[in-house]
Amino acid sequence: xxxxxxxxxxxxxxxxxxxxxxxxxxxxxxxxxxxxxxxxxxxxxxxxxxxxxxxxxxxxxxxxxxxxxxxxxxxxxxxxxxxxxxxxxxxxxxxxxxxxxxxxxxxxxxxx
Amino acid sequence: xxxxxxxxxxxxxxxxxxxxxxxxxxxxxxxxxxxxxxxxxxxxxxxxxxxxxxxxxxxxxxxxxxxxxxxxxxxxxxxxxxxxxxxxxxxxxxxxxxxxxxxxxxxxxxxxxxxxxxxxxxxxxxxxxxxxxxxxxxxxxxxxxxxxxxxxxxxxxxxxxxxxxxxxxxxxxxxxxxxxxxxxxxxxxxxxxxxxxxxxxxxxxxxxxxxxxxxxxxxxxxxxxxxxxxxxxxxxxx
Numbered sequence: 001x002x003x004x005x006x007x008x009x010x011x012x013x014x015x016x017x018x019x020x021x022x023x024x025x026x027x028x029x030x031x032x033x034x035x036x037x038x039x040x041x042x043x044x045x046x047x048x049x050x051x052x053x054x055x056x057x058x059x060x061x062x063x064x065x066x067x068x069x070x071x072x073x074x075x076x077x078x079x080x081x082x083x084x085x086x087x088x089x090x091x092x093x094x095x096x097x098x099x100x101x102x103x104x105x106x107x108x109x110x111x112x
Numbered sequence: 113x114x115x116x117x118x119x120x121x122x123x124x125x126x127x128x129x130x131x132x133x134x135x136x137x138x139x140x141x142x143x144x145x146x147x148x149x150x151x152x153x154x155x156x157x158x159x160x161x162x163x164x165x166x167x168x169x170x171x172x173x174x175x176x177x178x179x180x181x182x183x184x185x186x187x188x189x190x191x192x193x194x195x196x197x198x199x200x201x202x203x204x205x206x207x208x209x210x211x212x213x214x215x216x217x218x219x220x221x222x223x224x225x226x227x228x229x230x231x232x233x234x235x236x237x238x239x240x241x242x243x244x245x246x247x248x249x250x251x252x253x254x255x256x257x258x259x260x261x262x263x264x265x266x267x268x269x270x271x272x273x274x275x276x277x278x279x280x281x282x283x284x285x286x287x288x289x290x291x292x293x294x295x296x297x298x299x300x301x302x303x304x305x306x307x308x309x310x311x312x313x314x315x316x317x318x319x320x321x322x323x324x325x326x327x328x329x330x331x332x333x334x335x336x337x338x339x340x341x342x343x344x345x346x347x348x349x350x
Contacts, residue, residue, distance in 0.1 A: 001134060055161055055164075056162075056308070082332075097342075
C-alpha cells in the first residue's frame, strides 16, 4: 500500500513540475518523475505478499514468486522512457540555442 | 492563494486514486492471470531461470523488437536534431575547465572494468537480474564517464552506426531463422535449451540479449556523443 502511495506521490510531484514550473529542464525532470512513479505503480500492482523475485534458484519454486509480467513490461517502459528523455533533452538544446533562454514564458513566437 | 488550491487539489487527487487502487487492485494479493502460466512453464519451455527475461525475449520477443526500434528512432531523432559533422564537433569542443590528472587517468583505468561489468550483466541476463538493456546502459555509462573526464573524447559515429546496424540485423536474422525450423514462427527458439542455470543455455535468448546489449550500448553512446557535441557553444543564436 505504501508503494501505491509513493508511486502516486511521485506522479503528482512530476505533474506539478510540468504544470507549474517555467524552466524546461525542470519540466523534463517532472516527466522523468512521472515515468518513475508509473513504473513503481506497475511493479507494485504485480506484488504478491511474501513473494520473491521471479528468478529460479535453489529453494525457490514458482508458487513463491511475484508476477513477472508487470516487471517485463516495466523493463520496456524504462527503455522507452530513457529514449524519450534523450529526445526531450535534444529539443531543449535546440530551443535554448534558438531563444537563448529556458524560460517557457519567453518563448512567445510560435514561428522560427 | 492559487498555489494552495493547486496543492489541495493534488492532495485530494492522490488520496482518491490511492483509495481507488486499493479497492480495484488490492496490494499484495495474487492477481496473476497469464503470469502464473509463465512462472510454471518458463524453465520447461525456454530453459531460462529469469522469468522476466523469458517473457521479454521469448514470449514477447516481437514486442522487444518494437521496443528496440523505438530506441533506434529516438537515437536517430536526437542525431537529426543535433546534427554536426565530425569536423564541426572537433572544432567545437572547447574545454574551459580541464579535468585534473587523476580524473583523466582514473577514468581510462576504470573504463575496461565498466565494460566488463556491462558484458557480465548482458551475458547473465537469463540467469540473474539484468540483461541486454541494463548491460548496454552500463557500457554507455562507461562511455559517458570518458566523455566527462576527457574533453577531447570523440567516438566515431560511423563505427557506432555499423555496430548498431549489425546488432539489429542479428536480432532480425535470429528471429527469421525461427521461421525455417521446427517452431515455424518468428523468434522461435531453435537452439538447444541446455541445462537451466548454465551460461550457455536457454537457446536463442543469449545471442538475442547480446545483440540487444550491443545495440543499446552503441545507441546510448551515440546519444551521449550528440549531446556532448553541443558543449562549448554560446546560446542566443540559431
